[in-house]
Amino acid sequence: AQSVAQPEDQVNVAEGNPLTVKCTYSVSGNPYLFWYVQYPNRGLQFLLKYITGDNLVKGSYGFEAEFNKSQTSFHLKKPSALVSDSALYFCAVRALGSGYSTLTFGKGTMLLVSP
């Protein structure tokens, strides 16, 4: 079975400071990893994904994530946070291989950026 852990319910950061939202995963085989953002009463918006290749993945709105196979982590980062980045962030994983396995989501981390 595959699983995702987001250890922090909430992350608080001041505008202009760097931010990190943590994610670790467990999956059989190679992982296919995603970050999504959700604003209140809205669906999920895709931020970035990792399949293979460079461990540092760049995505939308200046976000990036670093894949670390040995630590089974895929932390989301941004060098300089904006107040508008305040939202709920989900990490998700599925196994990459033959066939199609469903996405498993973490419980989400609320990011609050203060002015």
Add this chain to the structure above:
Amino acid sequence: GAVVSQHPSWVICKSGTSVKIECRSLDFQATTMFWYRQFPKQSLMLMATSNEGSKATYEQGVEKDKFLINHASLTLSTLTVTSAHPEDSSFYICSARAPGTRTDEQFFGPGTRLTVL
């Protein structure tokens, strides 16, 4: 990019009535659609996987007779909550998968807020 719509965006109904939620892929054909349920401040829980032209596959614990899923075409899947009760109140999100390579991904709809009185 791929766009998925949901209708309605919100609905309020009386207990005991049935509610239908539509999920459409607007600019691509979706062989597979997924229905998720999200409780306040919680993660998305997969309810069922819907394949065009075949019966949906429900996750463990999801009542298939209560949550009827129909994927009648490559661009439309519907979720009908039958005999809705207040505990069915939730945010329902669909996603659609386009056929293609093994690296295909899901595109999410904006969600439907269901409130059962």
